[in-house]
């Protein structure tokens with residue numbers, strides 16, 4: 001049997017004496033698109049931080065394709081094929097779109113200490129950067145400083161940076177936050193296309209995105225998953241309606 005892409009087992013996380021994540025159990029199959037939803041402050045970003053190594057669990061384990069990763073630093077988890085985006089736009093504003101992407105490709109390829117090399121001569125890096133640039137639809141904007149892109153373009157670039165290294169497990173934290181309806185629709189089709197054949201975990205408040213994209217959904221309330229299931233199961237789960245979705249999803 002194939003190991004899950006991500007498995008969180010009995011994870012607890014406290015900050016000081018405040019318990020934020022309580023008995024967290026979550027299994028995401030390889031190739032699945034999984035959405036993590038829940039009210040503000042439920043612990044969704046904290047869960048992403050726990051998976052990607054930015055914080056360590058107080059207890060419990062996180063495994064990636066069957067191998068324990070809890071306790072590893074973020075760059076080692078990244079090298080094992082897990083990449084994440086952040087809630088806040090996280091691009092280098094003064095660097096061009098091309099340079100931002102190339103930086104992400106170099107980083108994952110382990111070239112980041114070779115700053116004395118002429119990196120544009122690394123054909124493999126150049127080809128991969130051009131491929132991602134085209135995948136995110138920003139080829140015409142390649143030389144524009146990232147800080148001058150529209151907000152939606154910056155978020156697309158951020159998704160490009162996240163997938164640039166070829167990770168097969170992708171975590172996206174609110175990728176459509178702050179976008180218009182039309183921008184959101186474009187972002188969803190971009191995400192669907194770019195995560196084809198990979199595993200995706202997405203934190204998202206926009207329910208049209210969640211229900212349109214996810215194979216399965218988990219609902220986190222006060223640091224605990226109260227339900228996991230298909231969009232239909234989640235939509236009709238009385239516990240979920242009461243705790244989170246309310247009449248909105250009825």
Ligand SMILES: Nc1ncnc2c1ncn2[C@@H]1O[C@H](COP(=O)(O)OP(=O)(O)OP(=O)(O)O)[C@@H](O)[C@H]1O
Pocket residue numbers: 015020038039040041042043044045046047
């Ligand atoms: N480093 C930290 N130290 C102390 N408390 C923290 C820390 N990180 C998060 N928290 C607290 O943990 C709780 C969960 O926060 P988190 O950001 O994970 O929630 P969230 O579900 O992502 O919320 P939102 O939907 O608003 O982004 C919050 O009460 C937050 O204040």
